[in-house]
Amino acid sequence: MAPRLDSSARKRAILDAALPLFARKGFAATTTREIAQAAGVSEALIFKHFPSKASLYEAIFLSCIDGDPEYERLVALPPGTGTLVQMIQGLVNYFVIELPADPNERARHRLSIISLLEDGEFMRQVFEGIRSRFLPCFAASVEAAIAGGDLVPGPVDAENGFWLAEHLCEMMATVCLSGGAIVPYPCGRPDLARQTIWFILRGLGLRDATIAAHERGGRFPFVPSQPPPESPAIGGPNNDDPTPERPE
Secondary structure, eight states: OOOOOOHHHHHHHHHHHHHHHHHHHOTTTOOHHHHHHHHTSOHHHHHHHOSSHHHHHHHHHHTTTTTOHHHHHHHHSOSSHHHHHHHHHHHHIIIIIIHHHOHHHHHHHHHHHHHHHTTOHHHHHHHHHHHHHHHHHHHHHHHHHHHTTSBOOOSSOHHHHHHHHHHHHHHHHHTTTTSSOOSOOSSOHHHHHHHHHHHHHHHHTBOHHHHHHHHHTTOSSOOOSSOOOOOOOOOSSOOOSOOTTSOO
């Protein structure tokens, strides 16, 4: 006789069964009866754990965040430049490195695309969940980086900076859903992740010298065989010195 699943394991089994169904058929066309059959449980048990099909749909997205030790580690860090860099690194690493390589994560990402092609209501809920979990730490870290002189404030506020970074990384993951090479990037994915981190941090206003210092500390997904040259201190109001990848 198969061992009886506890409540947490049963909930996980329901999510695992629902993911491929939603990814293949979309929200509207997937029934709770189909999910119950795939999970080997009753419909009543599904509604015991998830009050509605919409809450189940949302839980599939947020299950990759809630309970994740890396997420818990990041949001527990004190606000500061280092925390900001690590949050962007984590965002890029997930969408540019981990998601394209993991079929389950690609299926989860397909759900976001399907939702946006429907009425978008469920992705609105997901984005609100992401906002409530990440934005307070992100915004506080931006303010701390400004106070510490590491970030030059510009016209993009912290919340829009957060979403622009997220949207960029989501689109980079979207073009990988087929499993093939759609965009002719002139480098491998690890180096692409590294350059994406540079792009986002610069866009947020972080000084080149600060970004390079964190890269030399080995905190980026890709550490080049030749470390980037020392960046000069940037004392002016603009962050327009050349990056190590774009000598002028």
